[in-house]
Amino acid sequence: MGKKRTDRYSGIVEYINQYYAENMRYPSVRDIVAGTGVPLSSVHRYLKEMDENGVLQYDGRRSINTTEMGMESPSRYMKVLGYVECGEGQEEEESVIEYIRMPESIVGKGEFFALIEKGESMIDAGIYPGDYVIVRQQNTADVDDYVVALYEGKNNLKLLQKEDDKYVLRSCNKDKETYPDIYPDDLKIQGVAVCVTHKLNHN
Structure with a gap:
């Protein structure tokens, strides 16, 4: 996996965790686009790839779960x-x-x-x-x-x-x-x- 893609993965996961911590809800794909600057088509692809690789869980719609979310106290x-x-x-x-x-x-x-x-x-x-x-x-x-x-x-x-x-x-x-x-x-x-x-x- 190239460094650019790894950096994109890290940037998306970091944004998802920050958004969830501040809003107590998952960001939409368009929220991620606006927050990271990654193009819409790429965000969809990266989320699916990260789900397949076990980096996060993504149902293809709105539900996104990262490792950090699972560790967070209610x-x-x-x-x-x-x-x-x-x-x-x-x-x-x-x-x-x-x-x-x-x-x-x-x-x-x-x-x-x-x-x-x-x-x-x-x-x-x-x-x-x-x-x-x-x-x-x-x-x-x-x-x-x-x-x-x-x-x-x-x-x-x-x-x-x-x-x-x-x-x-x-x-x-x-x-x-x-x-x-x-x-x-x-x-x-x-x-x-x-x-x-x-x-x-x-x-």
């Missing part, structure tokens, strides 16, 4: 529902800012949403302003879970604990005067935080 799509004030709370509302995708191997199974943290009440838990907090949507939680809970009409991201058989929504910040504990009479859990993503600080 993903969870979720809404980013605005900001959550870890200090004083954020008014409960659903305002979709964007959609993101996280690997199931990291977040687990379930229905998820994400919030962007604004306050500093959770910095001792490693949650900082601007972080994306990934939340599994559920109305129950265990003690010592990090929860999004509704209190006085506002969403709060807090550590759930118990004192004298009463639930406490606790900040993770040593400044207790600024970030006091919350003792809800009626605990309403919106979800449990499962992971946090943030940029590394290069100071």
